[in-house]
Amino acid sequence: MIMRQGQQLLLPANPLFILGSLLVALLLNMLQNIGFWGRAPWMPDMLALVLVFWSVHQPLRVGIGAAFVFGLFMDVHQAGLMGANALAYSVLSFLAITIHRRLLWFSVPSQALQVLPLFLVAQLINLGVKMLAGGDFPGLSMFLGPVIESLLWPVVSVLLLAPQRRAPDPDANRPL
Numbered sequence: 208m209i210m211r212q213g214q215q216l217l218l219p220a221n222p223l224f225i226l227g228s229l230l231v232a233l234l235l236n237m238l239q240n241i242g243f244w245g246r247a248p249w250m251p252d253m254l255a256l257v258l259v260f261w262s263v264h265q266p267l268r269v270g271i272g273a274a275f276v277f278g279l280f281m282d283v284h285q286a287g288l289m290g291a292n293a294l295a296y297s298v299l300s301f302l303a304i305t306i307h308r309r310l311l312w313f314s315v316p317s318q319a320l321q322v323l324p325l326f327l328v329a330q331l332i333n334l335g336v337k338m339l340a341g342g343d344f345p346g347l348s349m350f351l352g353p354v355i356e357s358l359l360w361p362v363v364s365v366l367l368l369a370p371q372r373r374a375p376d377p378d379a380n381r382p383l
Contacts (some may be wrong), residue, residue, distance in 0.1 A: 220268070236253050249348040278292040294333075299326075319357045326356045
């Protein structure tokens with residue numbers, strides 16, 4: 208793959224780190240759902256953010272199947288309509304994999320603007336499924352969640368790419 212000028216060559220991602228980050232994001236979602244403000248509609252979906260990140264950076268390891276399984280975990284945790292989060296996360300992962308090559312050409316702040324529509328689509332799918340099942344409209348504050356998620360994109364990018372940016376062991380036979 209041709210890289211942008213000045214872009215650092217990354218080491219391969221550790222599969223255990225990927226799984227661990229997804230599990231931590233799942234736990235953060237669970238904690239914020241039972242936290243001080245409960246299920247506030249404006250809260251960012253950390254699991255969706257990490258799923259999109261890994262779907263963009265490691266599409267062969269984290270894909271639609273992983274998004275569906277983690278969506279089912281969130282559906283069970285929220286004791287809501289089974290499959291609402293699973294469908295939203297699956298579509299979100301599909302869209303992220305679809306644009307992942309194009310997205311990696313942008314700088315990280317530009318990537319945040321590029322993933323905002325993905326988060327909005329996932330939020331709208333989740334809302335549509337819940338409203339078709341007879342749920343109430345949570346209000347316009349629910350659209351703050353995707354905005355906050357896209358604002359968190361640079362932070363998540365720095366944190367999750369940090370283990371891959373470490374300097375490789377020097378070797379006399381390798382120029383890197």
